[in-house]
Amino acid sequence: EETHQDTQDVAQRLTFLCEADRLKSVTRASRLIDNSRRENSAEHSWHAMLYAWVLSDHATPAVQIDRVLAMLLLHDIVEIDAGDAPIHGQSDPALMAAKEDAAARRLFGLLSPVQFHEFNTLWREFEAAETADSVFAKAIDRLHPPIANLENGGGSWVDYSVTLEQMDQRVGVPVNKGAPEVWAWLRPQISSVL
Amino acid sequence: EETHQDTQDVAQRLTFLCEADRLKSVTRASRLIDNSRRENSAEHSWHAMLYAWVLSDHATPAVQIDRVLAMLLLHDIVEIDAGDAPIHGQSDPALMAAKEDAAARRLFGLLSPVQFHEFNTLWREFEAAETADSVFAKAIDRLHPPIANLENGGGSWVDYSVTLEQMDQRVGVPVNKGAPEVWAWLRPQISSVL
Numbered sequence A, B: 001e002e003t004h005q006d007t008q009d010v011a012q013r014l015t016f017l018c019e020a021d022r023l024k025s026v027t028r029a030s031r032l033i034d035n036s037r038r039e040n041s042a043e044h045s046w047h048a049m050l051y052a053w054v055l056s057d058h059a060t061p062a063v064q065i066d067r068v069l070a071m072l073l074l075h076d077i078v079e080i081d082a083g084d085a086p087i088h089g090q091s092d093p094a095l096m097a098a099k100e101d102a103a104a105r106r107l108f109g110l111l112s113p114v115q116f117h118e119f120n121t122l123w124r125e126f127e128a129a130e131t132a133d134s135v136f137a138k139a140i141d142r143l144h145p146p147i148a149n150l151e152n153g154g155g156s157w158v159d160y161s162v163t164l165e166q167m168d169q170r171v172g173v174p175v176n177k178g179a180p181e182v183w184a185w186l187r188p189q190i191s192s193v194l
């Protein structure tokens, strides 16, 4: 038999899940590989998880892929309130961090206290990028747009007049830290285009 | 030092990951909750994983949520070749199964033999829906569109003139099997609309 408490519990979880639908309407700077349109943050999150799984043999041995997948599943949900800050754009990092912090409190706060704690803790681990799992997750997150740009003829590099020096700094440093073999493959391809 | 073999290995994995980008262009019958457009299969896959995680306390105790997330991450990749078969549409199940089988061979076949085996086996477990993990994953996959329809005023139910009897059969049976507490919450809401 269903109790009133069960029903309330399901309803609360679904309130969060319906609010999360809005991530499909957050548009990123990067384009689909076929250049047909810009990518949204929900489909990017799916693709980043697939990248992490398929490239997991190139992670350091300490990495637990299940935790990385969970991190990437929730990593962009804060953008529903805070918006996407393009990596080659001009946004103020401190202001963006404050907006994302408030977004995490409101959005994850739609969940029960237990799930709020789980989501909030995991998202903050991702943002801090200090553990093996979050370093790999960040490498994957940074890796995904340049590969699309290589395939679709420049994409957001053209829009933002990106230089090789900027790529080494903003993409090379985090990707090399989390997935050095992938960066070794990617860097020569970027330098032949930029 | 990077070897030629490392480089080849990364390149092979990225060939698959770039091909997977096309799932973002496979359009489903269901709409976003804000009714702005139809959903694509990549963002649906992301949302289904979030549903599974958030609702995991309502799964049977045998369910391993990590395996469910991996299943849902890859469950629609075959649609890149086979297309989406709307649950309330007229497609021939045997023909669709044959198309999806060929799609799995071609798409997962872009990976190494080890990863081909992992992906292919997990996708076939999902399709068969006989294990605890795949029964829960199927329940989640079926659950997601009706909740969007309830929020956006009918959506694909209107397009396909769906009846309550069809919903009980096509959605109620699998959702009740994998997540009975969620179906107990959802069924009265569907019956008040259909």
Ligand SMILES: [Ca+2]
Pocket (backbone or CB within 6 Å): B076, B084, B085
């Ligand atoms: Ca499907």
